[in-house]
Amino acid sequence: MSKPRIAILGTVGVPGGYGGFETLAQNLVEYHDATAHRSDLAIYCSAKAFPNKPETYRTARLRYIGLDANGPQSICYDALSLFDAVRRGDNQLLLLGVSGALALPLVRLFSRARIVTNIDGIEWKREKWTGLAKAILRASEWAAVRFSHVVIADNQAIADYVSETYRARCEVIPYGGNHALDAEPDPVAVVNLPSRYALALCRIEPENNVALILEAFSGLDTPLVFVGNWDRSSYGRALKARYKDHPTITTLDPIYEPRGLRAIRDGASIYVHGHSAGGTNPSLVEMMHFGIPVLAHGCSFNRHTTEGKARYFMNSAELAAAVRTLSPQIATRIGTDMGEIARRRYTWDQIGRAYFELLSNGRGN
Structure with a gap:
């Protein structure tokens, strides 16, 4: 041959x-x-x-x-x-x-x-x-x-x-997604961030439900760190301006450097995934390797990726409720499931x- x-x-x-x-x-x-x-x-x-x-x-x-x-x-x-x-x-x-x-x-x-x-x-x-x-x-x-x-x-x-x-x-x-764990974390990247926070990380586009996520966290005490290309579109610039003074929401520009990205991910206690189009999204499978609870948009793609074991939302009210009711026991169970699935499949x-x-x-x- x-x-x-x-x-x-x-x-x-x-x-x-x-x-x-x-x-x-x-x-x-x-x-x-x-x-x-x-x-x-x-x-x-x-x-x-x-x-x-x-x-x-x-x-x-x-x-x-x-x-x-x-x-x-x-x-x-x-x-x-x-x-x-x-x-x-x-x-x-x-x-x-x-x-x-x-x-x-x-x-x-x-x-x-x-x-x-x-x-x-x-x-x-x-x-x-x-x-x-x-x-x-x-x-x-x-x-x-x-x-x-x-x-x-x-x-x-x-x-x-x-x-x-x-x-x-x-x-x-x-x-x-296991390459996300390869870099040593850069502590400088998180020096001005809360000690623990929910993390969202995506291109700032409507189909990623950015506005929905920001609206949900605007009424919560849980800090949100949202990383994305805010200045790429009028949609992103408007959202960034709207929430720039919010006390618990931090918007960061894209982070491509592996050590900085690793540190940002290490500091997260929850990952929020708003993608509602596409298939198996790389940022989702990467975050699953960190073994923290995932709150994901309830589209079929995300449910398949997480084997139905994450928590899902379809609107801002459902996302806010999912955060409020995420007890330490449930968070540990979901995080353990995400890590196991990631190591088995991704x-x-x-x-x-x-x-x-x-x-x-x-x-x-």
Whole structure:
């Protein structure tokens, strides 16, 4: 059997910065290296994000496309990556996200490469997309399911959606989160914060129910530390201004530095997760490894991720009630459950093994 030639496409590149797919790509490279996997591995990177353009990262060869990996250029970025991988003779293509999926019919026409696509969440349903962008994303999702040899869902609820909508099956492979424990905490990051607090951490977007969380905690004595990109949108700036003088609410700008992020997470006694779209959210599985109680929006994605063992809310009143009634005994039980689930399902060793088994054995053709 010939050695698999694997290309990972659809990310900014490695080493990974902020972003779920970048973290996934980096951890797949690290698994490939640590296990001395019998395959050639290439990662496509945005030349705009890596001006020095190193040729390799650990055991992976790096290839560069001169476009942004995100935003309006992402469709062309992914399509050019796909065509280049085919031209170079790669026979296992792992496409992360559906941005380039409209190119897949052409790839299938001229190549025998096996295409494995992680479709991420149900992107076209996100509130931030309207009109033409929503239509393109929906068409891209269809193309990804129709023209990929294997479709990966990161959450059983996504797999159920694909089955109901397209009569197709998915391989379910979630994300790992144990890397969140790797960095040593930086005590400077928490010097001005309460000794214990509830933590929320996300992109500041309506679908993450930021306003709902802030409203709930505005009437509670429990301190809330909320980390996010507040200044990126008028929505975020308005919320930040509204609560900037609240005595128990602290809004922090994004924290990407691993040591600072570890310290912020270590100081939390509750994690509040407002995401209501997508699938298995990386920030949720990362926080589950800290073994603290999770209060999550009650959408099907979060319930699957936490196996129904977190506490759930659908509005601000339910969230406030969940905080008020969280006794020490219940908090300990939920935290213990979250840690057990995280260690059982969301470690990178398991995720890496699942991906490389899928990319090496030809299942799904």
